[in-house]
Structures are given as structure tokens and as C-alpha cells.
Amino acid sequence: MSKFKQEAHLELASRRFKERDRVEKLQDKLLSDEVYHSLNSKRIDLRADIARLVSQNQDASAQNAEYSQTVVAMEKRMEELGISKEELTINYSCPLCKDTGFVDGKECNCLKQLVYARLRAHCGALPTTESDLDNISFDFCPPENIDNYKQFYKFLKLMSEKFPDNTGKIVGVFGAVGVGKTYGLSILANNLMKKGFSVFCLNSAEMNSLFLKYHLAREADKADIWEPLIDCDMLILDDLGAEPIINNVTENYLLCLLNERENKTTCFTSNLNADALRNKYNDRIFSRMTHKKRSRIFILGGKDIRIN
Numbered sequence: 001m002s003k004f005k006q007e008a009h010l011e012l013a014s015r016r017f018k019e020r021d022r023v024e025k026l027q028d029k030l031l032s033d034e035v036y037h038s039l040n041s042k043r044i045d046l047r048a049d050i051a052r053l054v055s056q057n058q059d060a061s062a063q064n065a066e067y068s069q070t071v072v073a074m075e076k077r078m079e080e081l082g083i084s085k086e087e088l089t090i091n092y093s094c095p096l097c098k099d100t101g102f103v104d105g106k107e108c109n110c111l112k113q114l115v116y117a118r119l120r121a122h123c124g125a126l127p128t129t130e131s132d133l134d135n136i137s138f139d140f141c142p143p144e145n146i147d148n149y150k151q152f153y154k155f156l157k158l159m160s161e162k163f164p165d166n167t168g169k170i171v172g173v174f175g176a177v178g179v180g181k182t183y184g185l186s187i188l189a190n191n192l193m194k195k196g197f198s199v200f201c202l203n204s205a206e207m208n209s210l211f212l213k214y215h216l217a218r219e220a221d222k223a224d225i226w227e228p229l230i231d232c233d234m235l236i237l238d239d240l241g242a243e244p245i246i247n248n249v250t251e252n253y254l255l256c257l258l259n260e261r262e263n264k265t266t267c268f269t270s271n272l273n274a275d276a277l278r279n280k281y282n283d284r285i286f287s288r289m290t291h292k293k294r295s296r297i298f299i300l301g302g303k304d305i306r307i308n
């Protein structure tokens with residue numbers, strides 16, 4: 001179970017216990033009242049009498065009538081004490097699963113939403129909360145490039161359906177500023193997080209500073225810095241190539257990262273064209289990012305970006 005799901009279960013359990021605790025305290029308060037207490041004892045005795053009489057096929061109508069009167073008297077006393085019936089009812093935040101997180105053995109939507117909120121909070125900045133890959137409007141696409149966009153979104157939908165079992169473990173999206181590269185990947189990210197997968201998105205400047213932090217960290221602290229990059233089901237490196245190359249840091253750790261995420265999905269966007277990106281990094285990095293079998297590359301909004 002992911003740590004976010006564990007947290008979500010704990011959250012639900014805490015809601016459940018808090019609410020039960022509240023009602024129990026109120027019941028204790030009621031029973032500490034002498035009048036209410038004796039009415040309640042009377043009610044319990046009457047219930048036992050009625051059960052006995054019914055089992056002996058005897059008339060219990062008098063006891064039934066007294067029982068009803070006692071209940072009314074109890075309600076009146078409750079009112080006098082300033083406690084309403086509603087207050088004594090357990091209010092679950094999710095009536096469907098009664099805050100257990102499960103309905104008919106299946107995870108309840110409230111649990112999924114709690115997991116999603118946690119995943120979203122740890123994901124990094126995404127430009128949209130949209131998660132629907134089925135109803136993409138292509139109105140914003142330049143008409144001469146619409147086929148690329150359609151291919152791109154078709155691929156994202158397939159990714160979502162097959163995730164995490166995807167053949168394209170690296171997805172690269174090239175194109176100028178504002179053509180919707182990060183937007184598309186973000187829709188996929190939100191879509192996957194709604195299914196409980198973890199996504200971590202950082203831009204290349206953040207990536208660089210994380211690498212540097214890792215490089216300079218004490219040995220004992222390194223894992224905490226590195227693990228979020230490796231553990232997430234999908235990693236988005238946004239605006240790759242815009243960061244300055246730090247000697248012994250940027251390229252070394254980027255290569256490590258790509259290697260260690262060999263069996264996971266890593267996406268990147270770049271405003272540079274492929275040639276410029278190839279010149280920016282050493283060949284090993286570029287060839288991993290654009291590997292024939294493992295990578296899928298998309299070019300949005302531009303005509304002149306070529307990959308050889």
C-alpha cells in the first residue's frame with residue numbers, strides 16, 4: 001500500500017473515531033442525568049418484558065404502550081437537557097462507506113479522492129487540474145499541426161489505459177513555449193493520480209537544484225532527496241535544456257536518473273529543438289531520452305524540429 005493510501009485510511013479512521021467519540025460522550029452526559037438514567041433503565045426492563053411476553057405468546061400491548069411513553073419521556077428530557085436527536089446520530093463524512101473506505105469490498109470514491117488530494121499536493125506544480133483524456137478539444141491547435149496533437153493525445157490516452165504497463169517508458173515532447181506540451185502531460189498526470197499512481201513534476205531548474213542538493217548532501221541525507229525522483233510512478237521533467245549545466249552534477253545525475261527509472265515512465269518537455277538538446281547534453285543522455293524502442297517523441301506546434 002502506498003504511503004498516501006495509508007494516510008488516507010488513517011484520515012478516514014480518525015474521522016470515524018472522532019465522530020463515535022463525540023456521540024459516546026454525549027450519551028455519557030445524558031446517562032449522568034438521574035431522570036434520563038432511570039427512564040432509560042425502565043425502557044431496558046420493558047424491552048426485556050416485551051420479549052419475554054412475546055416468546056410466551058402473551059399479550060404485551062400494555063408494556064408496548066408504556067415503552068412508547070417512556071421513549072417520548074426520554075426525548076422530552078433530552079430536549080430539556082439541550083441535546084437533540086440529530087446530535088446523537090453518527091454523522092459520517094461519507095455516508096456511502098461510513099468512513100471505512102470500502103463499499104461492497106471495493107474502494108470507495110472518498111478514499112480515492114483523499115489519495116488523489118495527497119498525490120496532487122506532493123506532485124509539484126501542474127498547469128491544469130483537468131484529467132479527462134476522452135474529451136479533448138483540439139480547437140487550440142494550429143490547423144497545420146493538428147495531426148501531431150491528435151497523435152499525442154491518442155498516445156496519452158493509451159498510456160493511461162495501460163499504465164503502468166507501457167512500452168514507451170520515456171515520452172518526450174518538443175515544441176516552442178505555449179504550444180501545450182506540459183498541459184497534455186499534466187492531464188495524463190492528473191488522470192493517473194486519480195487512479196492512485198504517484199506523479200512528480202519538476203522543471204529543469206528545480207531538477208538542477210535537487211541534483212546539486214543531492215551532490216552536496218551528507219551521505220545520510222542523500223536517500224531522502226533522491227527517492228522521490230525514483231519512487232514516483234511517473235516523473236515529468238519540464239522545460240529540459242533550459243537549465244545551466246553544472247559540472248559533475250547536471251549530466252551525471254540526469255543519466256543516473258534515466259538509468260534508475262528504466263522500468264518506470266519518465267516524461268520530459270523541451271523548448272529546444274532536438275539538435276539543440278543533443279548539443280546540450282552528452283550523447284549517452286540524448287540517446288537514452290530518444291531511444292528508438294523505449295521512447296516516444298512528439299513535436300507540437302512546430303514544423304522545423306527534426307530528430308535523426
Ligand SMILES: [Zn+2]
Pocket residue numbers: 094095096097098099100101102108109110111
Ligand atoms: Zn466513502
